[in-house]
Amino acid sequence: MESLDPRVNRLNLSLTELTSKAPLDQLGTYEVFSQLREGKPYFHVGPVHAPNCEMAFLFAKEQFSRRQTCAGLFVVETRNIQVSIFTEGEDTVYNYIDDQSEIKNGNVQSFELFHLKKRGKQHEHIGTIEAPDAEVALSLVKSEFINDKPVYNIWIVKTSDIEFNQEEDKIIWDTLPDKKFRDAIAYKAADKIKEFKERQS
Amino acid sequence: MINTEALKELIYKMADDQLILGHRNSEWTGFGPLLEEDIAFSSMAQDKVGQSHALYQILNDLGEREPDTVAFMRNANQFHNSQLVELPNGEYDFSLVRHFLFDTAEAIRFQMLTESSYTPLAQLANKIKGELRYHTMHADVWIKQLGSATEESVSRLQGSLDRLIPYAMGIFEPSPFEVQLIDDNVFAGEGTLKQHWQEAISLVTSKTSLNLPDLSLVEPIYGGRIGKHTEHLQPLLDEMSEVFKIDPTADW
Numbered sequence: 001m002e003s004l005d006p007r008v009n010r011l012n013l014s015l016t017e018l019t020s021k022a023p024l025d026q027l028g029t030y031e032v033f034s035q036l037r038e039g040k041p042y043f044h045v046g047p048v049h050a051p052n053c054e055m056a057f058l059f060a061k062e063q064f065s066r067r068q069t070c071a072g073l074f075v076v077e078t079r080n081i082q083v084s085i086f087t088e089g090e091d092t093v094y095n096y097i098d099d100q101s102e103i104k105n106g107n108v109q110s111f112e113l114f115h116l117k118k119r120g121k122q123h124e125h126i127g128t129i130e131a132p133d134a135e136v137a138l139s140l141v142k143s144e145f146i147n148d149k150p151v152y153n154i155w156i157v158k159t160s161d162i163e164f165n166q167e168e169d170k171i172i173w174d175t176l177p178d179k180k181f182r183d184a185i186a187y188k189a190a191d192k193i194k195e196f197k198e199r200q201s
Numbered sequence: 202m203i204n205t206e207a208l209k210e211l212i213y214k215m216a217d218d219q220l221i222l223g224h225r226n227s228e229w230t231g232f233g234p235l236l237e238e239d240i241a242f243s244s245m246a247q248d249k250v251g252q253s254h255a256l257y258q259i260l261n262d263l264g265e266r267e268p269d270t271v272a273f274m275r276n277a278n279q280f281h282n283s284q285l286v287e288l289p290n291g292e293y294d295f296s297l298v299r300h301f302l303f304d305t306a307e308a309i310r311f312q313m314l315t316e317s318s319y320t321p322l323a324q325l326a327n328k329i330k331g332e333l334r335y336h337t338m339h340a341d342v343w344i345k346q347l348g349s350a351t352e353e354s355v356s357r358l359q360g361s362l363d364r365l366i367p368y369a370m371g372i373f374e375p376s377p378f379e380v381q382l383i384d385d386n387v388f389a390g391e392g393t394l395k396q397h398w399q400e401a402i403s404l405v406t407s408k409t410s411l412n413l414p415d416l417s418l419v420e421p422i423y424g425g426r427i428g429k430h431t432e433h434l435q436p437l438l439d440e441m442s443e444v445f446k447i448d449p450t451a452d453w
Contacts, residue, residue, distance in 0.1 A: 048237075051346065051350075052346070054342045054345070054346070055342060055343075055346055057342075058237070058241070058338075058339055058342055058343075059237040061335075062237040062240045062241050062244070063237060063240075066240070066244070169334060169338060171330050171331040171334050172331050172332075172334050172335040172338065173331065174330070174331035175331060175332070
């Protein structure tokens with residue numbers, strides 16, 4: 001039975017027989033990180049729905065680089081972000097990271113580390129760590145941050161899971177400074193309106 | 202000494218292509234297949250109109266009339282755009298394929314012009330490099346995605362590709378000044394451009410399920426460069442210039 005509400009139809013409800021629950025007809029999500037200026041850290045800016053990394057990059061550019069300057073952008077599939085516990089007050093997440101002295105066997109790979117320094121703010125890219133896995137990576141950097149300002153949450157991502165913008169494509173961020181005509185604020189109409197009103201009265 | 206007539210012919214057709222396609226792309230505003238694509242087409246439309254303005258400004262410096270007058274006060278038979286850019290938007294697959302075919306050519310043309318002996322063109326080409334790179338990146342990613350996604354998306358793109366290729370080849374309509382422009386080192390010519398374009402588009406389509414027709418067997422649709430247009434151009438111009446014509450002397 002068709003409902004007039006598409007949200008109800010998407011639930012695939014059957015009134016007569018048992019049916020298997022259908023997955024949502026929706027694209028997966030990718031998290032977007034952007035850099036305001038060359039040399040500044042990347043910050044998490046939000047998610048986009050997309051069928052793959054390349055498409056996510058395009059959507060991210062449209063959503064997150066139009067209203068502010070942007071010098072770089074990267075995207076990572078949401079499920080590839082590993083998230084730590086959250087802490088509050090003076091308690092840092094690094095208090096809960098194991099000290100790992102034993103070196104595990106296995107190939108070393110690189111991970112990107114993100115810190116949440118204030119609840120409600122965005123995660124900030126801190127740096128890259130070489131380690132066999134994410135747990136070891138965090139234990140390797142624990143000593144650097146444990147006596148620092150508290151970190152309330154950590155994201156850690158395999159570098160290979162990230163879609164960066166290519167070096168040769170960086171020119172896409174050189175948008176022309178003389179595009180102010182795109183913003184309403186660039187149209188100085190106050191004087192003309194005043195003059196018009198005076199003429200009317 | 203650069204031949205001014207040759208220069209004007211080159212710049213007029215580039216400017217008119219950008220203006221007309223800019224207008225067509227802007228017609229997607231509010232109708233895009235998804236929000237980001239709506240914004241992307243609108244934003245690229247603004248880039249194109251901006252680029253056409255810069256080119257009309259160069260023409261103005263060469264003795265032609267004001268950019269606004271040139272853009273809004275000519276009739277269809279005075280426009281030098283290729284017929285490709287004036288065709289109605291159709292469905293999204295049609296607009297996307299046109300965007301891919303045209304913008305690839307335009308990006309290569311400006312790339313070639315970065316080495317032009319005519320400094321204003323070389324400067325403009327360098328200035329808008331970033332915009333053009335984004336336009337082709339956008340087109341390539343979408344063509345790769347929809348060109349290998351579902352049966353419907355592939356067959357729609359293939360249909361539009363088959364229909365648009367003869368028009369796209371009209372971009373490279375031989376210019377009466379081809380030899381002069383090459384000799385003056387202004388522009389390496391439509392022939393060279395077409396060759397680079399063919400390589401660039403087949404590089405992208407080869408990563409999809411799309412079949413690029415054998416271009417040597419395709420009859421190009423010429424005429425746009427000498428003012429011969431389809432019935433679709435004049436209505437577009439009428440709409441585009443409607444507000445301007447109410448009061449051409451108004452100060453904005």
